[in-house]
Amino acid sequence: MTSRVIIVGAGPGGLAAAMLLARAGCKVTVLEKQSQVGGRTSPVEMDGFRFDLGPTFFLYPQVLEEIFAAVGRDLRREVPMRRLDPQYRLIFGAGGELLCTSDPERMAAEIAKLAPADATAFRRFLADNRVKLAKFAPCLQAPFLGWTDLLQPRLLAVLPHLKPWKSLHAELAGYFSDPRLQLAFTFQSKYLGMSPFQCPSLFSILSFLEYEHGIWHPIGGCHSLTRAMARVAADLGVEIRLREPAEEILFEGRRAVAVRTPQGEQPADAVVVNADFGHAMTTLIPNRLRRKWTDAVIARKRFSCSTYMMYLGIEGRYDQLQHHNIYIAADYRRNLEEIENEHVLSEDPSFYVQNPCGTDDTMAPPGHSTLYVLVPVSHQHPNIDWARERDRYRQVVLRQLAKIGLDDLERRIRCERVITPADWENRLGIYKGATFNLAHNLGQMLHLRPRNRFEEFERLYLVGGGTHPGSGLPVIFESAKISTQLLLADLGNRSAPLGM
Numbered sequence: 001m002t003s004r005v006i007i008v009g010a011g012p013g014g015l016a017a018a019m020l021l022a023r024a025g026c027k028v029t030v031l032e033k034q035s036q037v038g039g040r041t042s043p044v045e046m047d048g049f050r051f052d053l054g055p056t057f058f059l060y061p062q063v064l065e066e067i068f069a070a071v072g073r074d075l076r077r078e079v080p081m082r083r084l085d086p087q088y089r090l091i092f093g094a095g096g097e098l099l100c101t102s103d104p105e106r107m108a109a110e111i112a113k114l115a116p117a118d119a120t121a122f123r124r125f126l127a128d129n130r131v132k133l134a135k136f137a138p139c140l141q142a143p144f145l146g147w148t149d150l151l152q153p154r155l156l157a158v159l160p161h162l163k164p165w166k167s168l169h170a171e172l173a174g175y176f177s178d179p180r181l182q183l184a185f186t187f188q189s190k191y192l193g194m195s196p197f198q199c200p201s202l203f204s205i206l207s208f209l210e211y212e213h214g215i216w217h218p219i220g221g222c223h224s225l226t227r228a229m230a231r232v233a234a235d236l237g238v239e240i241r242l243r244e245p246a247e248e249i250l251f252e253g254r255r256a257v258a259v260r261t262p263q264g265e266q267p268a269d270a271v272v273v274n275a276d277f278g279h280a281m282t283t284l285i286p287n288r289l290r291r292k293w294t295d296a297v298i299a300r301k302r303f304s305c306s307t308y309m310m311y312l313g314i315e316g317r318y319d320q321l322q323h324h325n326i327y328i329a330a331d332y333r334r335n336l337e338e339i340e341n342e343h344v345l346s347e348d349p350s351f352y353v354q355n356p357c358g359t360d361d362t363m364a365p366p367g368h369s370t371l372y373v374l375v376p377v378s379h380q381h382p383n384i385d386w387a388r389e390r391d392r393y394r395q396v397v398l399r400q401l402a403k404i405g406l407d408d409l410e411r412r413i414r415c416e417r418v419i420t421p422a423d424w425e426n427r428l429g430i431y432k433g434a435t436f437n438l439a440h441n442l443g444q445m446l447h448l449r450p451r452n453r454f455e456e457f458e459r460l461y462l463v464g465g466g467t468h469p470g471s472g473l474p475v476i477f478e479s480a481k482i483s484t485q486l487l488l489a490d491l492g493n494r495s496a497p498l499g500m
């Protein structure tokens with residue numbers, strides 16, 4: 001008999017799971033509470049301008065390519081994309097710039113302009129991390145179902161590289177003597193919403209991934225990926241029901257058997273949750289039923305930072321900007337301390353600006369361009385009242401943008417949207433507004449992260465940034481591969497499209 005699977009949420013994780021399960025012959029229904037697919041990877045559209053709501057860096061397309069291939073499609077045909085070179089420009093508040101490229105010779109020359117003594121370290125960094133990633137990749141591709149999985153050969157092989165006592169920043173200080181270069185190869189921990197001074201050293205593989213496999217821009221924006229996934233899923237027979245929120249997951253004993261929506265009870269042989277983990281647990285499953293991940297336990301977990309966002313439709317173009325531009329505050333440590341521990345707003349914040357129209361003119365009307373501005377800030381905390389800060393902080397951000405040459409910006413803005421951590425929490429259903437989910441410290445990784453086959457209930461699975469391996473598109477796609485394999489095995493389905 002055909003198995004019925006309900007997926008709660010049409011984010012990248014939910015859509016990838018839908019494709020794989022439909023290919024394996026399941027009858028798949030995706031419930032999405034918003035009016036469009038994509039979740040944090042959906043578009044923001046206004047007055048003919050188009051932005052990505054969240055992701056703008058597409059790293060390591062190989063995982064999604066594999067998923068498309070498994071369902072008989074070619075990702076590159078469905079979504080044309082360009083590898084960016086230079087991949088980004090770093091501007092240091094402390095002085096100096098670095099135009100980062102994956103061409104080792106040009107990159108060594110760029111590094112030499114900042115710190116001649118560090119120029120040769122780049123190749124050593126690449127060589128060491130190539131080995132590290134090769135050892136760790138199997139851990140990202142397999143489930144962690146309990147502590148005994150830590151004893152498996154794949155993890156034992158990576159232990160010498162794990163160095164749990166060492167932060168990412170301390171690790172990079174072993175390569176580069178110039179503090180700006182240490183930051184140039186560690187700020188990527190912000191992709192996980194973490195400080196490089198606290199993030200495990202293991203995550204040097206993130207900057208390595210950029211240099212080794214490139215940073216890609218899907219034409220139209222990263223949301224072109226989720227749109228294509230929804231299109232392919234629909235072709236495979238998946239029913240995607242927009243504006244139909246899950247209200248409760250229903251159980252018989254400890255087994256998930258249905259999802260209740262405003263349209264009634266939807267029976268299922270298995271349920272996959274893609275909605276933000278903290279939000280889904282605290283709203284879809286009564287606290288009394290949860291033994292391990294109770295409301296109180298979730299509230300005590302460490303969460304990632306949040307973001308203050310500005311989406312700006314601009315008259316003309318800023319050709320002096322690269323596609324990706326990152327400003328690192330003069331006192332970066334202080335900036336991170338304010339975000340992660342003091343939960344106050346920085347007056348000299350680091351920020352990121354995407355200026356995609358030089359690469360992709362589909363995102364703005366002729367003669368115009370878009371700027372996407374992201375400022376990492378604390379997740380929701382009583383210290384910050386966004387109803388009061390929203391407009392004041394806009395002025396702080398405009399002042400920062402003037403530091404990288406955008407001093408005439410305000411008069412060129414033709415349309416604008418701002419999203420604060422309060423919006424992420426209240427409008428987009430993200431627990432504490434922590435845009436990158438649970439933090440990725442060692443105490444919340446591998447078997448200690450909420451598991452793909454959710455440990456509390458039968459026939460309930462998680463996909464997306466809240467489960468193993470973690471936040472960020474490539475690993476979210478890995479989570480879909482892992483969770484669907486487990487689900488299909490539990491249902492006795494032998495036609496899994498991808499082997500583990």
Ligand SMILES: Cc1cc2nc3c(=O)[nH]c(=O)nc-3n(C[C@H](O)[C@H](O)[C@H](O)COP(=O)(O)OP(=O)(O)OC[C@H]3O[C@@H](n4cnc5c(N)ncnc54)[C@H](O)[C@@H]3O)c2cc1C
Nearest residue numbers: 009011013033039040041054055056057246275464465473
């Ligand atoms: C500002 C920002 C920038 C980012 N930048 C990058 C980047 O450059 N590169 C990168 O790789 N990653 C980036 N990420 C991280 C990550 O890739 C994205 O957040 C990604 O979209 C997360 O995917 P997900 O599958 O976990 O689900 P989500 O995108 O969170 O989607 C979950 C879906 O579930 C739906 N939902 C929630 N509750 C219910 C309910 N009760 N019923 C039905 N549906 C429900 C939501 O509406 C949503 O559509 C960024 C994230 C943010 C926020």
